[in-house]
Amino acid sequence: MLHTITKKLVGKAKVATVSAHCDIPCKIYDPATAQIAALTVIRMVDLINELDAKESLSIKDQAQLIRLVNEKEAHGLKVKEEVRVIWGDYFKQPQFDQVPNTHELVHKIMLQASKAKQGVSRDDALGLLELVNEFAEAFWLTKGVATYKAIAPYLPSEAVVYPKLDAI
Amino acid sequence: MFPSLRSGDFVIATRLYISISVNDIILVRHPEYGYIIKRVTQLCLEKGAWLVGDGQRSVSSEQMGWISLDLIDAKVIFSIKRKA
Numbered sequence: 001m002l003h004t005i006t007k008k009l010v011g012k013a014k015v016a017t018v019s020a021h022c023d024i025p026c027k028i029y030d031p032a033t034a035q036i037a038a039l040t041v042i043r044m045v046d047l048i049n050e051l052d053a054k055e056s057l058s059i060k061d062q063a064q065l066i067r068l069v070n071e072k073e074a075h076g077l078k079v080k081e082e083v084r085v086i087w088g089d090y091f092k093q094p095q096f097d098q099v100p101n102t103h104e105l106v107h108k109i110m111l112q113a114s115k116a117k118q119g120v121s122r123d124d125a126l127g128l129l130e131l132v133n134e135f136a137e138a139f140w141l142t143k144g145v146a147t148y149k150a151i152a153p154y155l156p157s158e159a160v161v162y163p164k165l166d167a168i
Numbered sequence: 169m170f171p172s173l174r175s176g177d178f179v180i181a182t183r184l185y186i187s188i189s190v191n192d193i194i195l196v197r198h199p200e201y202g203y204i205i206k207r208v209t210q211l212c213l214e215k216g217a218w219l220v221g222d223g224q225r226s227v228s229s230e231q232m233g234w235i236s237l238d239l240i241d242a243k244v245i246f247s248i249k250r251k252a
């Protein structure tokens with residue numbers, strides 16, 4: 001009762017929200033999962049377009065197409081989720097100061113991932129990887145880790161940003 | 169802060185307090201964890217306050233360490249709980 005009244009009274013008034021931090025901040029963040037998901041989206045687009053080149057699709061092909069579309073959808077979502085977690089949980093004011101365009105970049109990734117999910121354009125999927133690579137560069141910059149670009153040693157053989165780590 | 173507080177509960181907190189005592193629930197502006205709510209379990213003149221969450225899965229005090237008293241923003245005086 002009192003809670004309901006308070007909620008109504010508070011309405012749109014600015015009431016600060018505090019976190020009890022009941023999740024476990026494990027501090028393990030790595031944009032690699034988002035990069036792999038973006039690569040998967042490209043690969044799924046390539047495989048879908050291979051099917052498209054066929055004159056007609058057998059039942060087996062159709063079942064394969066459904067699987068490919070499902071995976072493309074799932075990995076597009078995964079890109080969004082992974083990037084959102086790093087942006088929301090890891091990035092704080094010191095990191096935003098280091099990479100002032102983070103909000104804009106993350107928003108671009110959200111939009112591009114939707115675009116890549118909606119169609120089967122390779123350019124859209126590549127655009128997503130480029131943005132995620134940019135995000136990975138920003139992330140490693142905040143960690144003080146240098147990066148380099150290399151072609152991933154598996155299909156779809158696209159350029160990926162990797163952290164330059166010293167061997168132990 | 170479960171079971172003392174659950175997500176969506178309201179708290180009334182004051183910045184005008186005389187002292188902080190063990191067992192007080194306080195609001196802290198933490199440089200790493202943001203604006204958080206915790207319970208004070210130890211107080212030390214030199215080190216500040218040692219905080220814990222009531223929930224078992226809450227961030228541990230070891231992770232957070234001692235909190236400077238300067239980081240304390242307000243002290244909770246009343247909570248309004250939503251229906252279970």
